[in-house]
Amino acid sequence: MLKHPVICLLALLFLSCTDAPQSPDPENTEVYLCDSPAAYSYHFNPNCKGLQQCKHNIYKTSLKTAKKHGRSFCGWEANDTIAR
Numbered sequence: 001m002l003k004h005p006v007i008c009l010l011a012l013l014f015l016s017c018t019d020a021p022q023s024p025d026p027e028n029t030e031v032y033l034c035d036s037p038a039a040y041s042y043h044f045n046p047n048c049k050g051l052q053q054c055k056h057n058i059y060k061t062s063l064k065t066a067k068k069h070g071r072s073f074c075g076w077e078a079n080d081t082i083a084r
């Protein structure tokens with residue numbers, strides 16, 4: 001019956017893509033960084049208190065890149081997560 005297994009596979013891939021609108025891929029999550037030489041953390045929340053202290057540019061990048069640059073998760077947001 002399956003004359004075109006490749007097409008079936010593609011259809012399956014397409015369907016699985018549309019079924020999962022936001023497959024969690026932490027490495028590609030967008031994070032916010034302060035473009036300061038003294039900055040050492042990354043932020044998920046663009047309105048974070050830690051980011052508001054930034055006197056430099058704030059830029060957006062992937063979590064993967066942030067970690068590669070040695071950034072660690074923001075203390076403000078870490079505390080927030082624990083409090084919840």
Ligand SMILES: [Zn+2]
Pocket residue numbers: 042043044045048049050051074075076077
């Ligand atoms: Zn933060």
